[in-house]
Amino acid sequence: MSSQTRVDLALIAEMIEANARVLDVGCGDGDLLELLTRTKNVDGRGIELSQDGVNASVTRGLSVIQGDADADLHDYPDNAFDYVILSQTIQATRNPRDVLMQMQRIGRRVVVSLPNFGNWRIRLQLLWSGRMPRTRSLDYNWYDTPNIHLCTVKDFVMLCEEVGLRIDDAVSVIGNRAKRVGRPGTLDNLTAETAVLLMSRKS
Amino acid sequence: MSERKELQSETGTPTGADADALRVNAVSAVAHFGLESPLTLDSGAKLSPFQIAYETYGTLNADKSNVILICHALTLDQYAASRNPVTGKAGGWWETMVGPGLPIDTDKFFVICQNVLGSCMGTTGPKDIDPATGKAYGLTFPVITIADMVRAQAMLLDRLGINDIFLVIGGSMGGMQTLQWAAAYPQRVFAAIPIATTARHSAQNIAFHEVGRQAIMADPDWRDGQYLDQGTTPAKGLAVARMAAHITYLSEAALHRKFGRKLQNREKVTYGFDADFQIESYLRHQGMSFVDRFDANSYLYITRAMDYFDLAADYEGVLANAFKNTKTRFCVVSFTSDWLFPTSDNRQIVHALNAAAANVSFVEIDTDKGHDAFLLDEPEMFATLKGFIASAATKRGLNP
Numbered sequence: 054m055s056s057q058t059r060v061d062l063a064l065i066a067e068m069i070e071a072n073a074r075v076l077d078v079g080c081g082d083g084d085l086l087e088l089l090t091r092t093k094n095v096d097g098r099g100i101e102l103s104q105d106g107v108n109a110s111v112t113r114g115l116s117v118i119q120g121d122a123d124a125d126l127h128d129y130p131d132n133a134f135d136y137v138i139l140s141q142t143i144q145a146t147r148n149p150r151d152v153l154m155q156m157q158r159i160g161r162r163v164v165v166s167l168p169n170f171g172n173w174r175i176r177l178q179l180l181w182s183g184r185m186p187r188t189r190s191l192d193y194n195w196y197d198t199p200n201i202h203l204c205t206v207k208d209f210v211m212l213c214e215e216v217g218l219r220i221d222d223a224v225s226v227i228g229n230r231a232k233r234v235g236r237p238g239t240l241d242n243l244t245a246e247t248a249v250l251l252m253s254r255k256s
Numbered sequence: 257m258s259e260r261k262e263l264q265s266e267t268g269t270p271t272g273a274d275a276d277a278l279r280v281n282a283v284s285a286v287a288h289f290g291l292e293s294p295l296t297l298d299s300g301a302k303l304s305p306f307q308i309a310y311e312t313y314g315t316l317n318a319d320k321s322n323v324i325l326i327c328h329a330l331t332l333d334q335y336a337a338s339r340n341p342v343t344g345k346a347g348g349w350w351e352t353m354v355g356p357g358l359p360i361d362t363d364k365f366f367v368i369c370q371n372v373l374g375s376c377m378g379t380t381g382p383k384d385i386d387p388a389t390g391k392a393y394g395l396t397f398p399v400i401t402i403a404d405m406v407r408a409q410a411m412l413l414d415r416l417g418i419n420d421i422f423l424v425i426g427g428s429m430g431g432m433q434t435l436q437w438a439a440a441y442p443q444r445v446f447a448a449i450p451i452a453t454t455a456r457h458s459a460q461n462i463a464f465h466e467v468g469r470q471a472i473m474a475d476p477d478w479r480d481g482q483y484l485d486q487g488t489t490p491a492k493g494l495a496v497a498r499m500a501a502h503i504t505y506l507s508e509a510a511l512h513r514k515f516g517r518k519l520q521n522r523e524k525v526t527y528g529f530d531a532d533f534q535i536e537s538y539l540r541h542q543g544m545s546f547v548d549r550f551d552a553n554s555y556l557y558i559t560r561a562m563d564y565f566d567l568a569a570d571y572e573g574v575l576a577n578a579f580k581n582t583k584t585r586f587c588v589v590s591f592t593s594d595w596l597f598p599t600s601d602n603r604q605i606v607h608a609l610n611a612a613a614a615n616v617s618f619v620e621i622d623t624d625k626g627h628d629a630f631l632l633d634e635p636e637m638f639a640t641l642k643g644f645i646a647s648a649a650t651k652r653g654l655n656p
Contacts, residue, residue, distance in 0.1 A: 096615075104620055111587065111617045111640045114647025118588075118606055118618035128610040 073135035079142035083110030126155035171205030282338035309378025327426030327433035382553035395481035427451035427630035468497030495543030507626030575608035
């Protein structure tokens with residue numbers, strides 16, 4: 054489900070305070086959890102859809118369960134974690150709004166990274182070719198993509214607004230370059246290939 | 257030691273079995289609990305005196321922090337990694353899991369496996385003599401529960417001066433005991449691996465058990481449970497019980513792969529009720545060989561204990577409450593083709609642990625071998641458990 058990139062992981066890791074309790078939803082082989090355990094001494098847990106990813110993670114000594122964001126977040130109690138992370142996964146969930154609601158319920162803070170469908174290349178591809186865009190990070194045909202709920206950064210910010218999440222920090226990623234933008238604006242919605250957002254509940 | 261001497265071959269070199277015992281540093285022992293230390297059962301009855309037969313492997317470290325407790329399944333025993341004296345099978349029933357360099361590494365850990373209460377391999381059960389009457393207990397043996405088994409195990413560990421258990425592990429009924437351990441003694445259990453199990457025995461599983469029990473009781477040689485006094489053995493009933501149960505331990509795919517519709521030593525069917533098919537012959541063999549090693553009344557008592565198991569019932573019906581504030585690290589394991597304790601049962605345990613914000617891993621192993629997969633060669637299970645145990649050992653400070 055997740056395709057965590059190196060840049061993505063490093064950026065997320067920067068946003069996490071040391072010794073925190075962390076849940077990584079869609080943790081893949083556990084790369085981010087291992088990074089966070091090693092560099093931030095976090096108490097980390099993971100959920101991963103693919104059995105191969107789960108088994109690989111547990112073999113590495115990580116606490117990971119087989120499950121998915123849509124079904125398995127409901128079990129956790131309120132405020133169970135300091136951070137709930139969803140890396141390159143929200144566009145593949147069945148009900149992104151519900152997933153986001155669950156994340157803010159069980160985590161004090163929420164970290165989401167997502168591919169930006171508002172990127173200018175994607176807009177141009179659709180405009181010029183008249184076909185569904187394919188990019189480095191979204192390299193699928195329309196009929197076999199797991200990404201069933203693509204959105205632009207602007208769409209996502211509006212959804213956060215709606216579910217009561219405040220954006221505390223945001224990073225726009227273009228290629229291997231990352232830029233801290235605080236809160237993504239119209240230009241970021243055009244230029245960012247990926248956005249990483251740190252959010253917390255509006256009290 | 258005398259048993260080991262018997263195993264020496266004529267040239268004086270250890271036989272395979274003996275070498276095996278030395279390899280894991282196997283020690284057999286029996287602990288007696290006299291009238292001063294009765295076991296209070298869930299039913300309210302008190303069992304006294306009683307004894308527990310157990311095996312240990314490996315060496316206890318100085319601060320007694322390297323203990324692994326293996327809980328065995330319904331008809332298994334304490335011989336997890338050493339020769340079973342009744343069947344003569346060398347290596348034990350979990351020789352793929354327990355030994356030097358294996359996931360349960362006997363070079364690193366001190367492993368204890370106890371024969372459960374009510375069983376028939378040395379721990380007190382219905383075939384033993386009731387001191388009050390001088391006769392075998394039979395059906396006068398008190399009905400026991402999984403919690404009673406675990407309480408008895410805890411008494412043995414207390415006796416051995418072992419407070420903290422690094423890891424409790426078990427499959428099937430062993431998984432039930434593992435969950436019971438973690439719920440009843442959370443501060444004593446550092447890590448727990450319940451495998452192919454459930455927190456609540458299902459209606460279907462109770463039904464299968466009832467078929468087995470009725471088969472035993474329908475055997476005229478059962479004699480209302482008094483067969484030992486009357487010199488009979490309900491072999492046919494027990495064999496049928498085992499045959500029915502054995503089917504539930506396998507999977508349709510595994511049966512098809514192993515036997516299909518192949519005929520047993522014949523070219524065509526015989527138009528009779530002989531064992532025409534290989535699967536029939538196999539089941540009959542499973543049934544008959546079981547009778548030689550297991551007591552029929554023990555089968556009644558232990559299946560009953562499993563039927564009564566409903567961990568949530570003791571915690572206002574909410575399974576998560578059984579694990580409230582637990583610090584234990586869990587790794588739940590299930591198998592794709594296990595229809596006796598299916599993944600959905602195991603996942604319920606995971607959901608409850610998540611709801612308790614417990615530290616839990618959950619792996620489902622892809623195999624066609626059914627419920628019995630936990631006893632078989634499953635490399636992916638070994639790899640994941642090795643990873644989990646190694647990481648827990650580091651957290652416990654057991655890796656220098």
